[in-house]
Amino acid sequence: MSSDKAGSAPVVTQPLQFHVPRPASRPGEKPDFSDVVIPKAGSVARPPVDVDPKDIRDLAYSIIRVLNREGEAVGPWAPDLSHDDLIRGLRHMMTLRTFDGRMQMAQRQGKTSFYMQHTGEEAVSCAFRIALQPGDMNFPTYRQAGLLIAHDYPLVDMMCQIYSNERDPMKGRQLPVMYSSKEHGFFSISGNLATQYVQAVGWAMASAIKNDTRIAAAWIGDGSTAESDFHAALVFASTYKAPVVLNVVNNQWAISTFQGIARGGSGTFAARGLGFGIPALRVDGNDYLAVYAVAQWAVERARRNLGPTLVEYVTYRAGAHSTSDDPSAYRPKHESDDWPLGDPLIRLKQHLIAVGAWSEERHKQAEAEILATVIAAQKEAESFGTLHSGGKPSARDIFEDVYAELPPHLRRQRQQIGV
Amino acid sequence: MPRMTMIEAIRSAMDVAMGRDDDVVVFGEDVGFFGGVFRCTHGLQQKYGVSRCFDAPISESGIVGTAIGMAAYGLKPCVEIQFADYMYPAYDQIVSEAARLRYRSAGDFTCPMVIRMPTGGGIFGGQTHSQSPEALFTHVSGLKTIVPSNPYDAKGLLIAAIEDPDPVIFLEPKRLYNGPFDGHYDRPVTAWSKHELAEVPDGHYTVPLGKAVTRREGSAVTILAYGTMVHVALAAAEDTGIDAEVIDLRTLVPLDLEAIVASVEKTGRCIVLHEATLTSGFGGELAALVQEHCFYHLEAPVMRVTGWDTPYPHAQEWDYFPGPARLGQALRDIMEAR
Ligand SMILES: Cc1ncc(C[n+]2csc(CCOP(=O)(O)OP(=O)(O)O)c2C)c(N)n1
Numbered sequence: 152m153s154s155d156k157a158g159s160a161p162v163v164t165q166p167l168q169f170h171v172p173r174p175a176s177r178p179g180e181k182p183d184f185s186d187v188v189i190p191k192a193g194s195v196a197r198p199p200v201d202v203d204p205k206d207i208r209d210l211a212y213s214i215i216r217v218l219n220r221e222g223e224a225v226g227p228w229a230p231d232l233s234h235d236d237l238i239r240g241l242r243h244m245m246t247l248r249t250f251d252g253r254m255q256m257a258q259r260q261g262k263t264s265f266y267m268q269h270t271g272e273e274a275v276s277c278a279f280r281i282a283l284q285p286g287d288m289n290f291p292t293y294r295q296a297g298l299l300i301a302h303d304y305p306l307v308d309m310m311c312q313i314y315s316n317e318r319d320p321m322k323g324r325q326l327p328v329m330y331s332s333k334e335h336g337f338f339s340i341s342g343n344l345a346t347q348y349v350q351a352v353g354w355a356m357a358s359a360i361k362n363d364t365r366i367a368a369a370w371i372g373d374g375s376t377a378e379s380d381f382h383a384a385l386v387f388a389s390t391y392k393a394p395v396v397l398n399v400v401n402n403q404w405a406i407s408t409f410q411g412i413a414r415g416g417s418g419t420f421a422a423r424g425l426g427f428g429i430p431a432l433r434v435d436g437n438d439y440l441a442v443y444a445v446a447q448w449a450v451e452r453a454r455r456n457l458g459p460t461l462v463e464y465v466t467y468r469a470g471a472h473s474t475s476d477d478p479s480a481y482r483p484k485h486e487s488d489d490w491p492l493g494d495p496l497i498r499l500k501q502h503l504i505a506v507g508a509w510s511e512e513r514h515k516q517a518e519a520e521i522l523a524t525v526i527a528a529q530k531e532a533e534s535f536g537t538l539h540s541g542g543k544p545s546a547r548d549i550f551e552d553v554y555a556e557l558p559p560h561l562r563r564q565r566q567q568i569g570v
Numbered sequence: 571m572p573r574m575t576m577i578e579a580i581r582s583a584m585d586v587a588m589g590r591d592d593d594v595v596v597f598g599e600d601v602g603f604f605g606g607v608f609r610c611t612h613g614l615q616q617k618y619g620v621s622r623c624f625d626a627p628i629s630e631s632g633i634v635g636t637a638i639g640m641a642a643y644g645l646k647p648c649v650e651i652q653f654a655d656y657m658y659p660a661y662d663q664i665v666s667e668a669a670r671l672r673y674r675s676a677g678d679f680t681c682p683m684v685i686r687m688p689t690g691g692g693i694f695g696g697q698t699h700s701q702s703p704e705a706l707f708t709h710v711s712g713l714k715t716i717v718p719s720n721p722y723d724a725k726g727l728l729i730a731a732i733e734d735p736d737p738v739i740f741l742e743p744k745r746l747y748n749g750p751f752d753g754h755y756d757r758p759v760t761a762w763s764k765h766e767l768a769e770v771p772d773g774h775y776t777v778p779l780g781k782a783v784t785r786r787e788g789s790a791v792t793i794l795a796y797g798t799m800v801h802v803a804l805a806a807a808e809d810t811g812i813d814a815e816v817i818d819l820r821t822l823v824p825l826d827l828e829a830i831v832a833s834v835e836k837t838g839r840c841i842v843l844h845e846a847t848l849t850s851g852f853g854g855e856l857a858a859l860v861q862e863h864c865f866y867h868l869e870a871p872v873m874r875v876t877g878w879d880t881p882y883p884h885a886q887e888w889d890y891f892p893g894p895a896r897l898g899q900a901l902r903d904i905m906e907a908r
Contacts, residue, residue, distance in 0.1 A: 290639070322676045331675035338642065339675035343666040349632055350667065353639025360595060360621045360645065367639070379659070383632030390627055552673045553712050555680070555735040558780065558824035 193226020374405020
């Protein structure tokens with residue numbers, strides 16, 4: 152740097168450097184999560200739900216955790232869940248993982264074109280669902296099937312959707328995993344990322360406009376927070392104090408892109424909420440109890456008309472992005488083994504064992520039962536066809552539901568196809 | 571019967587719809603307290619309260635995205651995009667979401683909503699206050715697209731759109747807001763108060779979607795037009811003395827093909843007229859349909875008179891705008907073509 156004359160701006164002669172964030176490790180390198188600062192379980196305070204958002208800014212930079220290394224539930228966030236509730240939660244997560252395994256295999260066997268697993272993220276959607284009430288509406292991404300499973304949506308129907316068979320509730324129109332169920336509070340999934348985030352806010356605004364008591368939950372991945380609809384959603388949620396929980400599932404990866412590309416210089420994704428005056432919490436996404444406790448807090452805030460909450464779930468996408476993806480091309484092969492927050496199923500299992508409500512034997516037995524249930528559902532679903540064999544939706548279904556009523560031009564096109 | 575401008579008719583439509591159905595909500599940029607930059611929502615907030623008519627942040631995808639969520643909830647949002655030129659930030663929500671929600675959820679969720687947007691030029695609006703993006707909507711399955719040409723239709727079509735179970739794009743030619751405009755920019759402006767289609771009932775009525783109307787009967791040539799261009803077509807017929815039949819399409823999707831075919835079979839000639847740019851414009855679709863369905867009745871090639879394939883210029887507004895002189899020339903040409 153040099154300065155030509157006194158009083159004028161310094162002339163900078165150094166060339167600028169373009170900055171592109173890089174993950175801590177790439178294939179062949181040692182996994183490195185030293186950047187992920189993990190506070191002790193139980194160490195984060197639990198404020199009242201009517202807290203002034205500016206008094207809890209630190210919660211956007213910490214991680215709320217309940218289960219410690221010994222499997223004990225500790226601290227102010229330890230929720231009031233019975234052993235039966237927790238066993239049910241464990242079974243939901245086990246069901247989701249088993250379901251994923253079977254459907255992943257079904258895709259490899261050519262029974263469907265595509266699948267997306269939840270491996271490592273089961274606690275997030277399974278525990279969140281339990282905090283909702285009937286009538287509440289989720290606006291999920293493709294990685295929250297736990298919302299359906301924890302609400303007892305029939306596994307057969309999910310599989311029929313994945314197989315696009317004659318019983319597919321979406322009539323073969325949607326890619327596998329793009330479920331929809333109004334009855335189960337699960338909004339129709341779109342392939343276009345982030346669009347549902349702002350729709351959730353609109354749904355919540357509508358509920359407030361009608362003086363209803365129902366609330367909405369919005370869902371987005373870390374990568375998709377970079378979409379402009381994420382920003383739009385936060386603006387509208389903040390402006391109208393919409394009764395919505397704004398969930399960000401930070402599983403560290405967006406296909407091959409590490410979360411730093413979307414996050415940039417901001418401390419955390421939760422911190423994004425602060426600029427909008429939206430209280431933000433960061434939670435251990437692999438801790439079923441912590442997820443439930445935080446969800447309950449945010450849901451209660453919304454229900455009590457205190458406005459939106461942003462929740463960042465810190466987790467790790469242990470599996471491939473989808474059946475079309477090979478993570479070994481962009482991250483260390485065994486990176487998930489080093490993930491400091493562990494596996495949500497194992498952690499809840501250990502907790503239940505630690506409190507004497509569960510055992511290795513009961514776990515094995517539950518595994519066998521769940522596998523049998525999932526296989527039975529799969530058999531039933533396959534009896535209605537798979538993508539390339541057996542029953543399939545009618546070509547007539549192409550033309551239905553574009554509009555409420557078939558307009559003349561679609562009638563003509565349907566005649567051309569001869570159905 | 572009262573005479574209304576198009577602005578008053580549009581406002582009246584929302585007033586009637588909001589009065590009849592508590593689920594109708596109206597919002598957009600400057601729409602609430604102020605009543606809209608074109609005054610289309612003037613007084614609605616005072617009458618129905620802030621939870622039924624309110625100001626929105628300047629975020630088109632936010633406006634349309636939240637409206638979709640509201641529609642999925644069960645409301646009937648009627649939202650405004652300040653200028654059609656500014657709908658692009660909302661295009662993803664419109665195309666990927668509003669248009670497809672019913673289809674992709676197999677009817678589980680629906681999207682009964684209206685997106686109003688002032689469209690078209692003729693007001694020295696330059697590049698970003700003049701566009702006619704209707705082809706970007708008509709190309710999208712699942713949307714209905716409407717362009718009214720007068721106060722009576724504007725009100726009846728808007729009420730029908732709000733009551734319709736599907737997402738509707740409602741394009742309001744802003745050049746027609748205060749009076750009919752036939753492209754004779756060098757003549758004094760006329761007001762709607764002199765026009766019979768400005769007689770608008772106060773209460774509820776609808777103009778059905780998907781139905782065209784003949785504005786001028788003729789035997790020599792059919793002009794297919796909508797919005798401002800309907801008035802241009804009538805003026806050109808008058809100016810040239812050519813006995814043109816002028817069809818006001820009103821709804822572009824679903825299209826009243828029967829009315830078009832009946833007219834072209836009678837006249838044997840067809841000119842498609844729109845202000846939007848030519849290439850891949852809605853006129854291409856109209857021309858293709860006419861030749862498919864009326865081939866053996868055609869005595870001349872179907873012609874298109876449209877805006878040029880350029881951004882909408884400012885100073886050269888009247889060189890760009892397909893006014894009565896250009897249409898008149900096309901009319902003379904098509905009558906000589908064999
Ligand atoms: C608008 C849009 N752009 C790109 C894609 C392609 N795409 C599908 S999933 C994905 C990554 C999303 O990552 P993230 O939000 O972190 O969620 P995750 O898959 O990790 O759950 C991309 C880029 C898309 N579906 N939609």
